[in-house]
Amino acid sequence: MKPGPRRSLSESDVLAAAHALLAARGAEGVSVRGIAARLGVAPNAVYTYFPDRAAVLGALVDGVLGRVDRSAFADPAVPWRERITALALGLRAALLADAGVVRLLGGVPPTGPHALAVGETLLEILDAAGLGPADAARGSYLVTVYVLGAIGLEAAELTEPGPPPPEEERVAARTAVFAAVPAGEFPRTAAAAATMARHITTEQFVWGLDRVLDGLGQPSGTGTPRA
Amino acid sequence: MKPGPRRSLSESDVLAAAHALLAARGAEGVSVRGIAARLGVAPNAVYTYFPDRAAVLGALVDGVLGRVDRSAFADPAVPWRERITALALGLRAALLADAGVVRLLGGVPPTGPHALAVGETLLEILDAAGLGPADAARGSYLVTVYVLGAIGLEAAELTEPGPPPPEEERVAARTAVFAAVPAGEFPRTAAAAATMARHITTEQFVWGLDRVLDGLGQPSGTGTPRA
């Protein structure tokens, strides 16, 4: 084959190929050569659209953040705690849809347009809730840290690439992990299995988020009462 | 050279070489071939001590967790909030000592002996604080999520391998990141720069942890009053 026709590809094509590779082979399977092969193109053709592999991964992660359904938390009439919960659940669903994305998240600076949009939305909600700029900034930090940490911990148990298995299977896997803990050396950890392994993950996620939102104090505005 | 003398290496040697490589070249620089080269040995000699690269990385991460100074949080006479804070600060110091470790953390299941010991300690402290087993298990989840998320977010701004730069330098870098945010599109994020960039990171970390501990309620036991 000779040089080939012009503009046969686009950045979206590259990202789509990268995403397909991520779903099929996990985070480490996203290679420049693999993307090129999937597009039927020479490996170095990818460098026409992205400066290097890191840039592809960055755009890939930001694109996943862009998939979050915005309708759930965009309505200012909804109480602020519900809005933040909807945003957090949306992020969780988007990021855990392919377990590999979370692993990529650690190596990508969160400065893409969609990442910034998420942070901006969070600040908007906290502002609407009645927090001043400084409290909103700190609150945004706290919520971000919780969401990222919770998703990271959840992704750690998803060792296979592709979409996560059904809840039953994950509970079984978690139970197996706890069962392997030496009860003599770590008695409390082994005993915690009964509490932890059976908990539906979404419930646990929302419970923790609620505790974090409690920590933000009781802003006025459209907030719901604390309990 | 011929096969060479017996038992010239140990698992510790391999891990030490891996750690040196991590500090010098970052998470992606830890290669089996690099480790072997540093030990003056053929690449495949590493497979005598570890089944594959993932096992080396797992042991490397767990080893870093083992470096946490236990004296600070081991004393049951100290109020529980202080003990948890000491543990969290110890983990933060150990994990951020080399920025690359945090990036590795995402790909390693937290089931090594030192990881389990940290979890067990957390449960012990919460038990001593007066929480029942179920509350302690949930509390441990919440604190773990916060600590991992906060450290992960902090590590994201440490792009260079090796020990983190002094605080001034990190504030300057953070300010530069915020300055690059388009203020027209993301006004609140841009405005938050004044609050976020200047904050000493340890103070922010402890503040967030305090909000999380507030969320655990007010256990009796050796707890300090809430405020």
Next chain:
DNA sequence: ACCTGAACACCGTTCAAGT
């Protein structure tokens, strides 16, 4: 048991060249 050389099937990236 521990290490070797050699090989296999991969990587990211660069460069000069072709259209």
Next chain:
DNA sequence: ACCTGAACACCGTTCAAGT
């Protein structure tokens, strides 16, 4: 501008062999 072939300097891992 967009793509190519070829090359460079790497990877993880396996295998048969030597001591």
